[in-house]
Amino acid sequence: MKVMTIIGARPQFIKAAVVSRAFGEHRPDVQEIIVHTGQHYDANMSDVFFEELDIPRPDYNLGIGGGTHGQNTGRMIEKLESLMITEKPGWVLVYGDTDSTMAGALAASKLHIPVAHVEAGLRSFNRRMPEEINRILTDHIADLLFVPTESGRKNLINEGISEEKVRMVGDVMYDATLFYRKRARKPDLPNGLDLSDNSFILCTIHRAENTDDPERLKNIFEGLEISGQKIVLPLHPRTRSKVADSGIAFPDNVWVIDPVGYLEMVWLEANCRSVATDSGGVQKEAYFFQKPCSTMRDETEWLELVESGWNTLVGANATKIGNALSGNSSPAYAGFLYGEGHAGKKIVELVSHD
Numbered sequence: 043m044k045v046m047t048i049i050g051a052r053p054q055f056i057k058a059a060v061v062s063r064a065f066g067e068h069r070p071d072v073q074e075i076i077v078h079t080g081q082h083y084d085a086n087m088s089d090v091f092f093e094e095l096d097i098p099r100p101d102y103n104l105g106i107g108g109g110t111h112g113q114n115t116g117r118m119i120e121k122l123e124s125l126m127i128t129e130k131p132g133w134v135l136v137y138g139d140t141d142s143t144m145a146g147a148l149a150a151s152k153l154h155i156p157v158a159h160v161e162a163g164l165r166s167f168n169r170r171m172p173e174e175i176n177r178i179l180t181d182h183i184a185d186l187l188f189v190p191t192e193s194g195r196k197n198l199i200n201e202g203i204s205e206e207k208v209r210m211v212g213d214v215m216y217d218a219t220l221f222y223r224k225r226a227r228k229p230d231l232p233n234g235l236d237l238s239d240n241s242f243i244l245c246t247i248h249r250a251e252n253t254d255d256p257e258r259l260k261n262i263f264e265g266l267e268i269s270g271q272k273i274v275l276p277l278h279p280r281t282r283s284k285v286a287d288s289g290i291a292f293p294d295n296v297w298v299i300d301p302v303g304y305l306e307m308v309w310l311e312a313n314c315r316s317v318a319t320d321s322g323g324v325q326k327e328a329y330f331f332q333k334p335c336s337t338m339r340d341e342t343e344w345l346e347l348v349e350s351g352w353n354t355l356v357g358a359n360a361t362k363i364g365n366a367l368s369g370n371s372s373p374a375y376a377g378f379l380y381g382e383g384h385a386g387k388k389i390v391e392l393v394s395h396d
């Protein structure tokens with residue numbers, strides 16, 4: 043059997059690494075064709091993940107990135123459709139919630155190729171997020187929906203998706219953390235940045251609702267500044283350019299570094315005191331390392347983290363951010379919220395079931 047994996051953005055490389063490895067270990071007879079849409083193309087947003095995580099090199103790179111959502115999605119559908127016609131995969135595997143996810147699902151479903159969606163069922167209930175539109179559309183055309191959490195399963199059932207298509211497998215990102223934490227390595231740091239006392243806060247910012255709104259972006263940096271904490275910020279290229287456009291100066295307590303590879307990110311997560319982020323994946327990884335997380339958004343898809351007290355929604359409110367980051371609370375461990383580290387194996391078995 044042939045499976046076509048479609049990826050294009052940083053978190054998808056990490057998720058696909060888990061499933062690719064599981065194909066190799068449990069179903070080496072399945073031929074996996076990897077298609078990189080080109081959505082993320084900087085070396086430190088793409089190549090480094092293939093090198094560090096031993097992901098097989100993509101069989102195809104479509105080189106589509108840098109355009110608007112509509113331009114990218116349209117060009118991806120066109121190219122993916124013709125590749126699917128040539129390669130004739132038995133399944134198409136898509137991940138998460140990007141334009142690559144939706145384009146892959148749409149192209150496949152119109153060719154009557156079954157689609158499996160990894161990380162299905164997540165909802166922020168905020169339709170202004172491009173990710174939310176991608177998730178909803180992908181879930182409604184997918185044939186097999188791999189949900190990481192019970193709340194994901196409920197969301198799908200509430201939207202009328204047949205329970206028969208839904209499989210709760212746990213979260214591939216938990217599998218990734220368990221596997222790669224043994225290889226975690228300290229990143230190169232700028233002169234003067236000492237992380238040896240484990241007292242720093244790891245921060246990431248890249249969500250469009252923050253980067254594309256100068257007021258929110260300004261408030262976030264103000265909150266980071268008033269926290270007075272040592273903050274390490276591996277900065278997404280989009281955020282860097284938006285910060286420059288908005289004329290925001292980085293506060294002195296914020297150490298801005300280039301995006302790091304996953305193994306370095308895992309080291310930072312394992313060694314920080316707490317996390318501040320607007321990322322989906324980093325919120326969960328904070329929990330995997332039992333670090334409190336302040337989420338700089340108005341809502342989250344990962345409700346169980348908020349309910350268990352590990353995640354606090356602080357929006358783009360400078361005072362809330364400043365207070366949350368200077369506090370120091372670690373609730374009781376809430377158990378295995380994201381499966382037990384076997385999501386990749388379960389996905390492979392279900393997709394390659396004859």
Ligand code: UDP
Pocket residue numbers: 052053056246248276277300301302303304305307308320321322323324327
């Ligand atoms: N990540 C990384 N290097 C960085 C920042 C993030 O390897 O400099 C990893 C992070 O550990 C997580 C994933 O990228 O596994 C999350 O991706 P991102 O925040 O871009 O997307 P989201 O999860 O919000 O979709």
